[in-house]
Amino acid sequence: xxxxxxxxxxxxxxxxxxxxxxxxxxxxxxxxxxxxxxxxxxxxxxxxxxxxxxxxxxxxxxxxxxxxxxxxxxxxxxxxxxxxxxxxxxxxxxxxxxxxxxxxxxxxxxxxxxxxxxxxxxxxxxxxxxxxxxxxxxxxxxxxxxxxxxxxxxxxxxxxxxxxxxxxxxxxxxxxxxxxxxxxxxxxxxxxxxxxxxxxxxxxxxxxxxxxxxxxxxxxxxxxxxxxxxxxxxxxxxxxxxxxxx
Numbered sequence: 001x002x003x004x005x006x007x008x009x010x011x012x013x014x015x016x017x018x019x020x021x022x023x024x025x026x027x028x029x030x031x032x033x034x035x036x037x038x039x040x041x042x043x044x045x046x047x048x049x050x051x052x053x054x055x056x057x058x059x060x061x062x063x064x065x066x067x068x069x070x071x072x073x074x075x076x077x078x079x080x081x082x083x084x085x086x087x088x089x090x091x092x093x094x095x096x097x098x099x100x101x102x103x104x105x106x107x108x109x110x111x112x113x114x115x116x117x118x119x120x121x122x123x124x125x126x127x128x129x130x131x132x133x134x135x136x137x138x139x140x141x142x143x144x145x146x147x148x149x150x151x152x153x154x155x156x157x158x159x160x161x162x163x164x165x166x167x168x169x170x171x172x173x174x175x176x177x178x179x180x181x182x183x184x185x186x187x188x189x190x191x192x193x194x195x196x197x198x199x200x201x202x203x204x205x206x207x208x209x210x211x212x213x214x215x216x217x218x219x220x221x222x223x224x225x226x227x228x229x230x231x232x233x234x235x236x237x238x239x240x241x242x243x244x245x246x
Contacts, residue, residue, distance in 0.1 A: 100244035179242070
């Protein structure tokens with residue numbers, strides 16, 4: 001029988017095997033977050049290829065699968081291939097306005113059963129429950145990305161009208177589509193952008209902001225790691241070379 005001392009000793013042993021990836025420190029809140037966010041965007045624009053390469057390395061390091069396509073119109077072919085390999089047919093997708101294009105017809109033409117999210121919020125609780133049930137039945141969720149953090153390989157996704165958080169959380173396979181405009185280098189920059197999103201004069205930023213660093217992982221008391229228990233067991237990041245928003 002394992003004693004408490006044995007259990008804690010094992011945790012300490014396992015933790016010693018993992019070195020810190022980067023030094024962590026608190027940062028002051030920006031006095032003018034929107035202006036600083038714009039400055040960050042300008043500074044990042046010329047070095048997006050290096051930022052993307054770092055994101056790819058870190059994303060794959062945490063168990064994500066990285067893809068690159070020329071244009072948004074190539075995404076349905078990629079998604080159909082992923083679904084076929086996993087024997088999946090049901091796809092839930094953000095609304096076209098949130099995703100950047102209407103991909104439902106192209107996905108349907110490739111033999112997939114597609115449920116696109118409604119544009120607005122559902123007012124009736126029964127309708128919301130029914131929608132969540134249908135999302136839970138889908139094998140694959142297709143979303144956009146609000147930020148891709150190179151430092152940690154993290155996808156930042158905001159919920160809102162046409163983009164419920166369940167789309168990225170309930171299906172077994174999450175496919176997230178993004179372009180260079182959402183790339184950032186560090187968590188410090190993410191903090192500035194979060195402040196800008198929630199500034200008093202900013203438009204609504206959504207009820208929930210999710211930080212997704214690889215597939216869902218759960219460890220039991222014996223530290224046996226299992227994927228997909230409390231979220232997707234695979235996360236695919238699809239970088240689109242052409243700007244999604246034109």
